[in-house]
Amino acid sequence: METVQNGNPSPLWHIVVVSAIAAGIQFGWALQLSLLTPYVQTLGVPHVWAAFIWLCGPISGLLVQPIVGYSSDHCNSRIGRRRPFIVAGACFVAVAVFFIGFAKDIGHRAGDSLHSPTKPRAVAIFVTGFWILDVANNMLQGPCRAFLADLSANDHKRMRIANGWFSFFMAIGNVLGYAAGSFSNLHKLLPFTVTTACDVYCANLKTCFLIDIVFLMTVTITAVTTVKETPLTSKDARDGDEGGQSKAFIGELVTAFKTLKKPMWILLLVTCLNWIAWFPFLLYDTDWMGVEVYGGNVKGSANEQKLYDQGVRAGALGLMINSIVLAFASLGLEPVSRLMGGVKNLWGWSTSFWPLAWPEPWRLLSWRRLGGINVDYNS
Numbered sequence: 001m002e003t004v005q006n007g008n009p010s011p012l013w014h015i016v017v018v019s020a021i022a023a024g025i026q027f028g029w030a031l032q033l034s035l036l037t038p039y040v041q042t043l044g045v046p047h048v049w050a051a052f053i054w055l056c057g058p059i060s061g062l063l064v065q066p067i068v069g070y071s072s073d074h075c076n077s078r079i080g081r082r083r084p085f086i087v088a089g090a091c092f093v094a095v096a097v098f099f100i101g102f103a104k105d106i107g108h109r110a111g112d113s114l115h116s117p118t119k120p121r122a123v124a125i126f127v128t129g130f131w132i133l134d135v136a137n138n139m140l141q142g143p144c145r146a147f148l149a150d151l152s153a154n155d156h157k158r159m160r161i162a163n164g165w166f167s168f169f170m171a172i173g174n175v176l177g178y179a180a181g182s183f184s185n186l187h188k189l190l191p192f193t194v195t196t197a198c199d200v201y202c203a204n205l206k207t208c209f210l211i212d213i214v215f216l217m218t219v220t221i222t223a224v225t226t227v228k229e230t231p232l233t234s235k236d237a238r239d240g241d242e243g244g245q246s247k248a249f250i251g252e253l254v255t256a257f258k259t260l261k262k263p264m265w266i267l268l269l270v271t272c273l274n275w276i277a278w279f280p281f282l283l284y285d286t287d288w289m290g291v292e293v294y295g296g297n298v299k300g301s302a303n304e305q306k307l308y309d310q311g312v313r314a315g316a317l318g319l320m321i322n323s324i325v326l327a328f329a330s331l332g333l334e335p336v337s338r339l340m341g342g343v344k345n346l347w348g349w350s351t352s353f354w355p356l357a358w359p360e361p362w363r364l365l366s367w368r369r370l371g372g373i374n375v376d377y378n379s
Contacts, residue, residue, distance in 0.1 A: 009158045010151040014227045018151065019165040021086065021144050021223050023173035024216030025137055028093060030177025030323070031208050032133070034316040036100070037287045038308070039205055041298045043103070043126060044118030050287075053127055058279075060131070064138040072143045080229025082147035089139030090220040094213045096136055099129025101206035108197035117299070147229070164333050167326070174323030176215075180208045181286075181316035184309070201309060286315030 037050050045053070068085055075081040099106075107122025108114065148166060152158040180186060187193050187203035190210060194203040260268075289311040290296045296308025337345075 009153040009155045010227075012161070014151050015148060015158075015162045016165055017227055018144060018147050018223050019162065019169045020219045021090075021140065021216075022166050022169040023176070024090070024212070024219045025093075025140050025144075026170045026173025027177040027180075027215055028097060028133065028209070028212045029137060030174045030319070031181055031205070031212060032130075034178055034181035034286050034319055035205050035208070035312070036130070038290060038298060038312050039202070040123075040126060042201070043107075043123045044116070044120075045123055053130060054279075060134045060138050064135050065142050068139050069142050069146065072146060074232070076232045078231050081232050082143040082150065083224045083229050085139055085143040086147070086220060087224055089136050089143070090216055092132055092136035092139065093216055096129045096133035097209040097213055099125055100133065101209040103129065104197045104202055105195055112197070114197060147227075150229070151227070160333075160337075167333070171323045171327035175320050175327065177208075177212070178316045178320035178323060180211065182313045182320060184313055285319065286312045289315035289318075 037054075040050055040053060072081050072085050075084060077084050103122045103126040104112075104119065106125050107119050110121040112119040112121045145163075145166065148162040149159060152162050184200075184204065186207045187200060190203075190207045193206040193210070194200065198206060290298070290308035291311070294307045294311030294314070295304075296306070296311050297304040298308050299305075300308075
């Protein structure tokens with residue numbers, strides 16, 4: 001995304017306040033990762049189909065991020081270029097979270113049977129909310145990062161600091177989201193969340209998402225009202241256009257790829273491979289804990305369901321600890337990168353050692369209990 005910022009970088013507290021939006025975004029994202037794969041199975045969606053619902057994330061990121069980025073760069077709203085998209089994204093998140101949390105209630109009122117294992121209306125509402133949520137998250141993250149770049153005024157050191165604070169608040173949001181997901185009695189804060197169609201597990205999820213709405217709106221409103229943004233002027237728009245004329249979005253995108261140099265292609269390829277490896281872990285970690293480690297079954301007996309729920313919450317607790325480590329690591333990136341001779345060296349070493357932290361996938365899937373008893377599923 002382009003930046004239009006003249007003069008000195010904005011005060012550090014501006015960067016901190018805008019970065020805090022990341023905590024609101026990541027709060028909801030953490031709830032998605034820890035609770036929604038188990039939750040969608042309670043609606044009657046087969047386990048194998050859960051991954052198809054999650055395709056929304058990569059697809060929306062591929063399509064929405066470039067479109068929102070281009071639109072944000074060329075937005076000439078009087079309140080600024082980034083803030084309109086940030087506010088719109090936060091509002092869409094609130095709508096999506098409401099659909100997800102209340103999917104069972106709305107589906108029941110629309111005709112879903114309480115005794116049927118599959119609740120098609122609730123599934124339709126859930127999937128709609130899920131896709132809106134991923135699109136809205138992408139609407140929020142891109143303009144937030146671009147806003148931080150604007151506030152940094154092309155000062156590379158300030159940009160690194162801004163990225164560090166953004167990552168720090170992402171970790172804070174993760175900690176809050178996973179902590180909420182690991183707590184089994186959160187619904188007692190909002191007793192009305194337990195309904196005829198929504199059991200305790202569903203009520204906990206609903207309560208988590210209602211808290212997320214309040215939290216995200218609070219940090220977003222604080223940021224957009226306290227940190228002002230310089231609107232895009234006609235001169236800025238002309239200077240940003242090559243030859244004085246705006247090029248079509250697709251044309252700019254194709255041109256950008258054509259002009260990428262080899263190091264950037266390698267960087268993009270490694271990032272892509274990292275996410276291919278990382279995303280299945282995020283998608284199935286709590287579900288794997290519930291089924292493989294605790295021996296539960298989301299559709300089994302009452303005792304098996306209880307074990308599954310305990311495993312899901314244990315997995316969320318593990319993700320919370322992971323996020324605490326991330327929070328400290330984010331603030332330490334700047335000094336550590338200096339010790340290692342630059343950001344490039346730090347990124348290279350961390351990417352090289354990252355795969356060593358995880359067992360090979362076939363052993364991970366074959367561990368039946370925490371004791372590491374191997375089970376051959378082909379025998």
